[in-house]
Amino acid sequence: MAVIKISFCSECLSRMVDVTAIIPLETPLMPGMKPEDIKPAPDKFKTLYLLHGYSGNQDDWITFSNIRSIAEEHKLAVIMPSGENSFYTDSDILGNKYGTYIAKELIEFTRKMFPLSNKREDTFIGGLSMGGFGALRLGALYDDTFSKIISLSGAFVTENLQNDNNFYSYMIGNNNYFEQVFGNLNNLQNSENNPIFCVKKAKNMPEVYMACGCNDFLIKENKSVKKQLENENVKLYYTETDGIHDWNFWNSQIPLAIKWLLSKNN
Numbered sequence: 001m002a003v004i005k006i007s008f009c010s011e012c013l014s015r016m017v018d019v020t021a022i023i024p025l026e027t028p029l030m031p032g033m034k035p036e037d038i039k040p041a042p043d044k045f046k047t048l049y050l051l052h053g054y055s056g057n058q059d060d061w062i063t064f065s066n067i068r069s070i071a072e073e074h075k076l077a078v079i080m081p082s083g084e085n086s087f088y089t090d091s092d093i094l095g096n097k098y099g100t101y102i103a104k105e106l107i108e109f110t111r112k113m114f115p116l117s118n119k120r121e122d123t124f125i126g127g128l129s130m131g132g133f134g135a136l137r138l139g140a141l142y143d144d145t146f147s148k149i150i151s152l153s154g155a156f157v158t159e160n161l162q163n164d165n166n167f168y169s170y171m172i173g174n175n176n177y178f179e180q181v182f183g184n185l186n187n188l189q190n191s192e193n194n195p196i197f198c199v200k201k202a203k204n205m206p207e208v209y210m211a212c213g214c215n216d217f218l219i220k221e222n223k224s225v226k227k228q229l230e231n232e233n234v235k236l237y238y239t240e241t242d243g244i245h246d247w248n249f250w251n252s253q254i255p256l257a258i259k260w261l262l263s264k265n266n
Contacts, residue, residue, distance in 0.1 A: 001022070001023075001024050001025070001026065001027060001068065001071075001072050002021075002022070002023045002024070002025050002026075003020070003021070003022055003062065003068065004020070004021045004022075004023060005018070005019075005020055006018070006019040006020070006021060006113075007019075008109060010101055010105060011105060012096075012097040012098075012100045012101035012104075012105050013096055013097065013098070013101055014095075017081070017082065017101070018057075018058050018081075018082055019058055019079065019080065019081045019082070019106070019110075020058045020059055020061075020062055020079075020080045021077070021078070021079050021080070021110065021114065022062075022067065022068055022071045022072075022077065022078040022079075022080075023045065023077050023114050023115075024041060024045075024071050024072045024075050024076070024077070025041050026041065027039065027072060039075060041075055042075060043115065044115050044116060044117040044118075044122070045075065045076065045077035045114070045115060045116050045117060045122075046075075046076055046077065046117055046122040046123075046124070046262070047076070047077040047078070047079060047110075047116045047117065047122065047123055047124065048071075048076055048077070048078050048079070048124045048125070048126055048150075048258070048261065049079045049080075049081070049102065049106070049107070049123075049124070049125045049126070050067070050078050050079065050080050050125075050126050050127060050131070051080075051081070051083060051088060051102070051125070051126065051127030051128075051130075051131030051132075051134050051135055052080070052082070052083065052127065052128070052130070052131050053127070053128045053129030053130045053131050053132075053155070054085055054129055054130040054155065054172055055085065056130075056131075057082045058080045058081055058082040059080070060080075061078070061080050062080070064247045064250075064251075065247065065250065065251050065254060066251065066254075066255070067254065070254065070255055070258055074258060074262055076258065076262070077114065077116055079106065079110050081101075081102055081106055083098050083102065083130070083131070083134060084096075084098070085130070085177075085181075086098040086181060087130055087133055087134060087155075087157075087181050087182070087193075088102055088130070088131070088133070088134030088137065088138060089134075089137075089181055089182060089193050091180060091181060091183070092183055093179070093180045093183065094180055099134075099137070099138055099141070102125075102134070102138060103125075103138045103141065103142040103145060103146075104142070104145075107123070107145065120144065120145060120146070120147045121147045122147075123145055123146055123147060124146060124147065124148045124149070124150070124261055125138055125139045125146045125148075125149055125150075126149065126150025126151070126152070126209075126257065126261075127150070127151065127152070128152040128153055128250050129152070129153050129154070129155045129218075129245065130155045131152075132150075132151035132152050132153055132154030132155060132156075132210075133151070133154050133155045133156055133157070133158075133195060135149050135150060135151050135154075136149055136151045136154060136156075136195040136198075136199075136208065136225070137192075137193070137194075137195040137198050139206045139208075140195060140198035140199045140201070140202045140205060140206070141192060141198040141201070141202070143202040143203060143204045143205055143206055144204065146206050147206050147207070148206050148207045148208075148209070148261050149206050149207070149208045149209065150208075150209045150254075150257045150258075150260075150261065151208065151209070151210045151211075152210075152211050152212075152249075152250050152253050152254070152257065153211070153212050153213065153216050153218055153222070153245050153249065153250070154210065154212070154218065154221070154222055154225065155172070155218060155221075156195065156218065156221040156222065156224070156225050157172065157178070157221070158182070158188055158189070158193070158194045158195065158196075159220075159221045159224050159225070160221070161178055161182070161185050161188060181193075195225070196225065196228050196229075196232075199228075199229065199232055199234060200232060205232070205234050205235075207234075207235040207236070207237075208229060208234055208235070208236045208237070209236075209237045209257050209260050209261070210222060210225070210226060210229075210236065210237070210238045210239070211238070211239045211240070211241070211249075211253045211256075211257065212240055213240070213241065213242065213243025213244050213245065213249045214240050214241065214242055214243065215242070215243065215244045216243065216244055216245045216249070217244075217245060218245065219240070226238050237260060239253075241253075
């Protein structure tokens, strides 16, 4: 099991960026284990690009979850970039192309660096909160790259911003922040910064796993997105369970989501 910290110069962001990668190349032989108990590593790894939430960074999943042991169990490579507070969009105002960076540049770079499969059916994207938003948007927009999407407690703020630009001001940011991230909010619903617009545009929409806690402050937004995905005939697994917007809920869901991810018959 290799946990690797990477810094490289991103052309999309015009600066050095940090990435954390889990590559389960080997499993240490622990006391009581037999060599035949160890699952061999594949020649090319299936890969999950896993996104953090608002105010987080590339180490959130390593720090707060059991993603390392889950990746080792399933021999799944996990690539965790930093998206700052960008909602993983390309901002014309700030000149930051986080969407292109994640869905194109990072994938090309990591496939050169590690033994990752370049097959669509082996390439996935997921995330929590802001990362759940980004995963659905980028998974749909780059439907030729990703075959499956995980969205946990997705921060689908685009569901309310057009009606009330300051709806999330006490939790996330004010109108100026969202204008920087999404551009003109009056045009948001019909732009590539709206995940549902990207879903409608997709020619080969990936399958989607959505989960949200019943007491999450974003439950209404997730219910709305669920309904819209169903209206678009997206192949969807959706679940609501007890929980709020926190790591207790995400830690309960990520093992189930990855099991779904690797299942051949969802």
